[in-house]
Amino acid sequence: MNFLAHIYLSGDDELVRIGNFMADGIKGSQYKSFPTDIQIGILLHREIDTFTDSHPIVRQSTKRLHPNYSHYSSVIVDILYDHFLARNWTRYSDTPLSVFVDAFYDSLSNNGELLTSRIKHLTPYMIADNWLLSYAKIEGIQRVLNGMNRRTNHKSGMHTATYELKLYYTEFETEFTEFFEELRAFSNNKLHQLQQQYYPSP
Numbered sequence: 001m002n003f004l005a006h007i008y009l010s011g012d013d014e015l016v017r018i019g020n021f022m023a024d025g026i027k028g029s030q031y032k033s034f035p036t037d038i039q040i041g042i043l044l045h046r047e048i049d050t051f052t053d054s055h056p057i058v059r060q061s062t063k064r065l066h067p068n069y070s071h072y073s074s075v076i077v078d079i080l081y082d083h084f085l086a087r088n089w090t091r092y093s094d095t096p097l098s099v100f101v102d103a104f105y106d107s108l109s110n111n112g113e114l115l116t117s118r119i120k121h122l123t124p125y126m127i128a129d130n131w132l133l134s135y136a137k138i139e140g141i142q143r144v145l146n147g148m149n150r151r152t153n154h155k156s157g158m159h160t161a162t163y164e165l166k167l168y169y170t171e172f173e174t175e176f177t178e179f180f181e182e183l184r185a186f187s188n189n190k191l192h193q194l195q196q197q198y199y200p201s202p
Contacts, residue, residue, distance in 0.1 A: 015038050021045075024045070051183065061081075061171075061175045065161065072158055079144055083141050108123050
């Protein structure tokens, strides 16, 4: 899953959200150097990725893109799924998306000393262009894909994937909706397990 989903699936603790958000750049046991709640977020992120990558519905979405994008297909699906989460946000949260993302941006700004160097570099761009809110529109997804394509030195062709998004919009949205219900249940359970592990009940 991409940024918005990882943040959303982290529950209400802001440090768990930050850990989940920045986990991709933290390898192996490096997570142990962070505060406990960030550690929980990092481990939750890894569990979410493992669950997502092996799920048959996600593989179905990825297969649709594979002829044109090869191994980049899974990255594209992560981004497309964030679009459907943002677009259907009121189905999943009573907090308006704009309020949710502004609160997360504030968390990043207020906890700068805990961020990795990669995230410190990324955050100003994310906030300035309001990436998380922009996911709700195809134009926002296009900007994300353009950036990803540049980062692959234009080898991925990811910038053209909004064509498939529009062409198979209903199929992708149906797959996301079905999968995300399962992912929410999995993530809630895994988050509870991790919190019990780090903060055992007396």
